[in-house]
Amino acid sequence: xxxxxxxxxxxxxxxxxxxxxxxxxxxxxxxxxxxxxxxxxxxxxxxxxxxxxxxxxxxxxxxxxxxxxxxxxxxxxxxxxxxxxxxxxxxxxxxxxxxxxxxxxxxxxxxxxxxxxxxxxxxxxxxxxxxxxxxxxxxxxxxxxxxxxxxxxxxxxxxxxxxxxxxxxxxxxxxxxxxxxxxxxxxxxxxxxxxxxxxxxxxxxxxxxxxxxxxxxxxxxxxxxxxxxxxxxxxxxxxxxxxxxxxxxxxxxxxxxxxxxxxxxxxxxxxxxxxxxxxxxxxxxxxxxxxxxxxxxxxxxxxxxxxxxxxxxxxxxxxxxxxxxxxxxxxxxxxxxxxxxxxxxxxxxxxxxxxxxxxxxxxxxxxxxxxxxxxxxxxxxxxxxxxxxxxxxxxxxxxxxxxxxxxxxxxxxxxxxxxxxxxxxxxxxxxxxxxxxxxxxxxxxxxxxxxxxxxxxxxxxxxxxxxxxxxxxxxxxxxxxxxxxxxxxxxxxxxxxxxxxxxxxxxxxxxxxxxxxxxxxxxxxxxxxxxxxxxxxxxxxxxx
Numbered sequence: 001x002x003x004x005x006x007x008x009x010x011x012x013x014x015x016x017x018x019x020x021x022x023x024x025x026x027x028x029x030x031x032x033x034x035x036x037x038x039x040x041x042x043x044x045x046x047x048x049x050x051x052x053x054x055x056x057x058x059x060x061x062x063x064x065x066x067x068x069x070x071x072x073x074x075x076x077x078x079x080x081x082x083x084x085x086x087x088x089x090x091x092x093x094x095x096x097x098x099x100x101x102x103x104x105x106x107x108x109x110x111x112x113x114x115x116x117x118x119x120x121x122x123x124x125x126x127x128x129x130x131x132x133x134x135x136x137x138x139x140x141x142x143x144x145x146x147x148x149x150x151x152x153x154x155x156x157x158x159x160x161x162x163x164x165x166x167x168x169x170x171x172x173x174x175x176x177x178x179x180x181x182x183x184x185x186x187x188x189x190x191x192x193x194x195x196x197x198x199x200x201x202x203x204x205x206x207x208x209x210x211x212x213x214x215x216x217x218x219x220x221x222x223x224x225x226x227x228x229x230x231x232x233x234x235x236x237x238x239x240x241x242x243x244x245x246x247x248x249x250x251x252x253x254x255x256x257x258x259x260x261x262x263x264x265x266x267x268x269x270x271x272x273x274x275x276x277x278x279x280x281x282x283x284x285x286x287x288x289x290x291x292x293x294x295x296x297x298x299x300x301x302x303x304x305x306x307x308x309x310x311x312x313x314x315x316x317x318x319x320x321x322x323x324x325x326x327x328x329x330x331x332x333x334x335x336x337x338x339x340x341x342x343x344x345x346x347x348x349x350x351x352x353x354x355x356x357x358x359x360x361x362x363x364x365x366x367x368x369x370x371x372x373x374x375x376x377x378x379x380x381x382x383x384x385x386x387x388x389x390x391x392x393x394x395x396x397x398x399x400x401x402x403x404x405x406x407x408x409x410x411x412x413x414x415x416x417x418x419x420x421x422x423x424x425x426x427x428x429x430x431x432x433x434x435x436x437x438x439x440x441x442x443x444x445x446x447x448x449x450x451x452x453x454x455x456x457x458x459x460x461x462x463x464x465x466x467x468x469x470x471x472x473x474x475x476x477x478x479x480x481x482x483x484x485x486x487x488x489x490x491x492x493x494x495x496x497x498x499x500x501x502x503x504x505x506x507x508x509x510x511x512x513x514x515x516x517x518x519x520x521x522x523x524x525x526x527x528x529x530x531x532x533x534x535x536x537x538x539x540x541x542x543x544x
Contacts, residue, residue, distance in 0.1 A: 057276060057382070057421030064141065064234065065260060068247050069276045072258040073419070076278035080253045082130060082229065088165040091125035099126035101159035108152040109178070110136065111237055117244060118178035118187050119235060121146075122194055123153050124170055125162065130229050131171030137236040148172060175233065177244060179265040190265045196227045197250060198292070202374055203428035204267040209293065209314035209373030210353055212426055214250055214259060214275070216287025216407045220340045220392045223284070228252035230259075254281040255414075271426040276419070283414040287390070287407030288422050289378045291315075291353040295332040296399045299362075300444040300539075305397075311362050312399050314355065314373050317441070318406055319535075320389050321349040327535035329441045332404055335393050339519075341540060342388040342409070351389050352377035353406055356442065358431045368399075374428040378408075383422035386411040439469035439506055439526060439534035446541070449511065462513045463541065467524060469506045469534050471499070481528045483508050490520040490541075497526055506534070514543040 084092075102123045110119035124131040134146045147168035155163040174194035178187035181204050193199045197214030217226040234247040243264040250257035255277055262272040273289070293315040297304040318330045322345045330341070354375030363370040387410040396403040414420060446465045483495040485508075495510040506526060514520050520541040526534040 058274075061260070062141070064137065064143065065247055065258070068234070068249060069258040072249060072256040072276060073278050075251065076256045076280045076417075078280075080251065080280060082231070082251060084129065085124070085131045085133075085169055085171040086167070087124055087129060087131060087170055091162060091165055091170075092129040094126050094159075094162060096126065098159050098162070099123070101156040102162065103154045103156065105152055105154055108149075110146075110235070115237060116179060116187070116241060117238065120176050120178065120189075121152060122173035122175065124148075124166075124173045128173035128195060130231075131173060132230055133171050133232040134175060135232070135234045137234050139237065143234065146172070175235070177263065177265075181265045181267075181269070190269055191263055191271075193230065193233065193246075193248075196229050201269045201271065201376070201426070201428050203265075203269045203430070205372065206374040206428060206430070207369050207372045209355060209370075210376060210404075211292045211402070212271075212376060213287075213290040213292060213407075214248070215252075215255065215257065215277070216290035216405065217252060217254055217283060218285050219287055219290075219390075219405055219407065220338070221284055226252055226254060228255060228257070252280075254283050255279055255286075268430075269428045272423075273426055274421075274423045276421055277414075279414045279416050279418045279420075281416050285390075285409055286414050286420070287405075287409060288383065289424055289426065290405060290407035291376055292402045293332075293353055293404040294396075294399055294402050295334050295393070295404050296396065297334060298332070299357075300331055300446065301334065302446070309364050311357070311370070312365070312368075313370065315353045315375065315404060316356055318351070318353050318389070318391055320345070320351040321435075323347045323349065325349070326532075327435065327438065328538050329535050330391065330538045331441070331444045333393055333540070334403065335395055336542060337395065339393045339540065339542075340390065341393075342390040343538075344388040346386040347384060348380060348389070348408075350377060350379050351406075351408070352429065353404070354429065354431065356431045356440075374430065377427045377429045379425040379427070380408075381423040381425065383410070383420060384408060384424070436470075436472055438532065439472050441467060441535065441537050442470045442505065443468035444537070444539065446512075461543070462511050463543075465510055465512060465522075465539075467508045467537050468500065469508065469526065471504055471506055472533075478506060478526075478528075481506075481526055481533060483510065483524065484527050485510055485524045486522065487512060488521040489516060489518045490514045490522075492522070508537075512541065514541075517543050519543075 104120045111117050136144050136146060148166055148170040150163055150166050176189050176192040178189050180186055181188050181190055191201050198211045200208050200211045202208055215228045219225045228250050230248045231251050232249045236245040238244050243262050246261040248259040258276045260274040264270045294313060296312040298311040298313050298316055315332060317332055320328045320343050328343060352375055355373045358371050360371045387408055390407060390409050392405040394403040444467055446463050449462045449464050478499055481497055483497040485492045485495050491513045493511045497506060497508045500507045508524055512520060522539045524537045525532055
């Protein structure tokens with residue numbers, strides 16, 4: 001990237017409103033965008049409790065986990081080193097097509113004969129040039145290192161030359177788990193750990209979309225993002241139909257960590273995550289429970305590519321359920337410039353990144369199947385005290401690039417020598433299935449107030465917004481309902497709310513007149529007699 005670009009950072013503020021500042025230059029955009037693009041290539045209603053304090057982490061549930069935590073703590077006091085397992089340079093230099101030609105042999109799956117689960121492994125090489133060490137843990141808690149074996153892989157045409165370049169010390173790139181979540185006679189892949197600290201989940205009738213991560217560090221900072229790596233995994237074979245327990249070690253220049261994942265496949269696949277983090281250096285921004293996704297264009301995009309598909313995205317919004325019970329929906333965008341926004345709260349009840357629109361007609365993509373992409377929901381358990389949910393949106397012109405990141409940032413910075421404990425449940429969700437007690441946003445559209453064929457006037461700067469909400473099952477008449485609308489850097493007029501689609505939806509419509517070329521931050525909800533009938537729609541509009 002060359003030349004100058006304007007980069008807008010939106011930080012702080014109370015839940016749902018942002019403060020704006022502007023930074024000139026390309027350093028942050030260039031580093032973050034290139035790193036996330038590379039990572040994109042690498043990656044192939046319950047009751048929600050309040051967060052607990054992180055001051056007293058629980059004791060580890062096994063001597064093995066205790067030793068992993070101890071090792072992470074000791075490593076934080078030492079210089080950062082990361083072994084490449086003596087990986088041959090030709091393996092690291094292979095291209096995408098060559099890597100695709102190396103396939104795991106299903107008959108070599110771990111646990112295949114003794115469990116309803118299968119474990120399959122990934123070959124090191126290509127972008128996966130930092131292999132991990134994998135151990136298995138038996139019923140007797142005996143730990144066995146899994147040496148690399150070329151016999152577990154098939155080297156098809158274009159990859160035969162790599163078969164003799166490996167040895168048992170090379171390690172693996174990662175692993176995936178299989179279990180019959182869709183039908184009894186087939187074991188579906190439902191979770192994969194591959195690349196840096198990334199992992200992906202699916203539930204019943206879903207396909208891979210957004211990714212979760214173990215940790216995000218300094219995302220969006222001018223100095224560039226730091227990508228922690230899982231360096232070792234311990235796979236504990238489950239009892240019969242029980243969940244799978246995975247322990248992991250994490251390393252980076254600034255932070256070390258020990259993780260416990262308890263993974264339960266099903267209609268909604270869940271992962272109970274516990275993490276013990278130790279700071280090797282001061283950390284500018286600690287990102288907990290991160291998501292990474294893609295948003296190219298959608299119903300709220302003013303411009304879009306010449307493409308037959310109406311929408312292209314893995315996720316369409318971020319939802320936050322605050323401590324006070326307010327539910328805030330923030331539709332995603334593909335901005336012209338790097339944009340970082342945040343929602344502040346203390347002890348949120350939950351947050352997530354969702355794909356609410358699951359209609360085939362919205363995408364018409366028979367290969368990517370965007371209408372079957374899951375959302376991910378975080379229910380905090382420990383460590384989520386005062387802080388903010390930060391959302392990073394990066395400009396992109398391709399659906400192969402992940403350009404959306406979200407994570408929780410604790411208000412208290414992490415200094416060298418500090419220890420932190422976090423616990424949360426991560427769950428796959430379908431669309432808007434989290435809560436139907438209030439009206440939920442189902443559609444966001446905006447357009448010019450100048451009709452086609454009319455000449456532009458001084459009114460051209462105005463923008464017409466329509467936000468459609470699904471009427472809740474207990475919906476009352478909208479006779480006395482009002483639209484509560486607020487905006488920073490703009491005035492709002494002609495507010496209306498009325499039923500549409502045979503009363504199944506409520507439409508909020510209003511005009512926005514920007515006061516300048518600064519971003520317009522809006523909050524809108526439907527109320528009646530002082531009672532909120534809908535979630536809060538929160539949106540940042542960039543005037544042209």
